[in-house]
Amino acid sequence: DAGVTQSPTHLIKTRGQQVTLRCSPKSGHDTVSWYQQALGQGPQFIFQYYEEEERQRGNFPDRFSGHQFPNYSSELNVNALLLGDSALYLCASSLPSGGSSYNEQFFGPGTRLTVL
Amino acid sequence: SQELEQSPQSLIVQEGKNLTINCTSSKTLYGLYWYKQKYGEGLIFLMMLQKGGEEKSHEKITAKLDEKKQQSSLHITASQPSHAGIYLCGADRETSYDKVIFGPGTSLSVIP
Numbered sequence: 001d002a003g004v005t006q007s008p009t010h011l012i013k014t015r016g017q018q019v020t021l022r023c024s025p026k027s028g029h030d031t032v033s034w035y036q037q038a039l040g041q042g043p044q045f046i047f048q049y050y051e052e053e054e055r056q057r058g059n060f061p062d063r064f065s066g067h068q069f070p071n072y073s074s075e076l077n078v079n080a081l082l083l084g085d086s087a088l089y090l091c092a093s094s095l096p097s098g099g100s101s102y103n104e105q106f107f108g109p110g111t112r113l114t115v116l
Numbered sequence: 117s118q119e120l121e122q123s124p125q126s127l128i129v130q131e132g133k134n135l136t137i138n139c140t141s142s143k144t145l146y147g148l149y150w151y152k153q154k155y156g157e158g159l160i161f162l163m164m165l166q167k168g169g170e171e172k173s174h175e176k177i178t179a180k181l182d183e184k185k186q187q188s189s190l191h192i193t194a195s196q197p198s199h200a201g202i203y204l205c206g207a208d209r210e211t212s213y214d215k216v217i218f219g220p221g222t223s224l225s226v227i228p
Contacts, residue, residue, distance in 0.1 A: 033215065033216075035218075042204050042206075042218030042221050043159070043204070043218045044218070045217065056215050058215070105161070106161070107160075107161075110156070
């Protein structure tokens with residue numbers, strides 16, 4: 001089992017550019033969540049995808065968008081990059097929750113995005 | 117202020133010493149999770165606590181959730197260099213569809 005994989009590992013962009021990050025969930029998982037982790041801080045929830053739709057969203061601007069494909073893999077897109085978008089972007093996958101119990105989230109290694 | 121607070125912010129201990137990391141929530145916790153993160157890497161799930169008063173152990177790491185479900189502690193016995201990293205507590209809200217709210221993390225260094 002490959003676990004959660006993310007690509008690319010590292011990425012350098014300049015302000016104003018657009019970026020796409022990719023995530024493949026753990027085998028058997030159909031829910032994907034994205035988190036942003038700035039240096040020295042805990043991860044902040046961006047959004048979650050389930051059945052190819054955004055199910056929940058954190059406090060992030062519309063510049064952050066995503067997509068989930070039929071094979072459950074997901075993309076995170078960020079437009080008009082700002083210096084403050086520099087962070088480690090983490091993807092987590094899990095089984096669907098019934099709302100009454102927690103399903104452990106498995107995290108990928110992350111993509112380190114640097115905006116210059 | 118953050119919904120989850122962790123203390124201390126950072127910790128340096130001698131190998132073999134015991135240590136405790138605390139996580140305090142401003143709201144009642146539905147579930148409390150502890151993760152470990154090596155610097156710049158993904159998160160490794162350690163354990164999850166749901167019931168007030170619950171205590172779980174894995175190898176030399178023990179976590180407890182207090183009766184009121186608003187505070188948790190992570191205790192490491194006889195620390196080793198392999199324990200070094202960032203320890204993050206995360207909270208689950210009952211209707212959050214597994215969205216985890218994380219604390220700021222505690223950085224642990226273990227000196228051989």
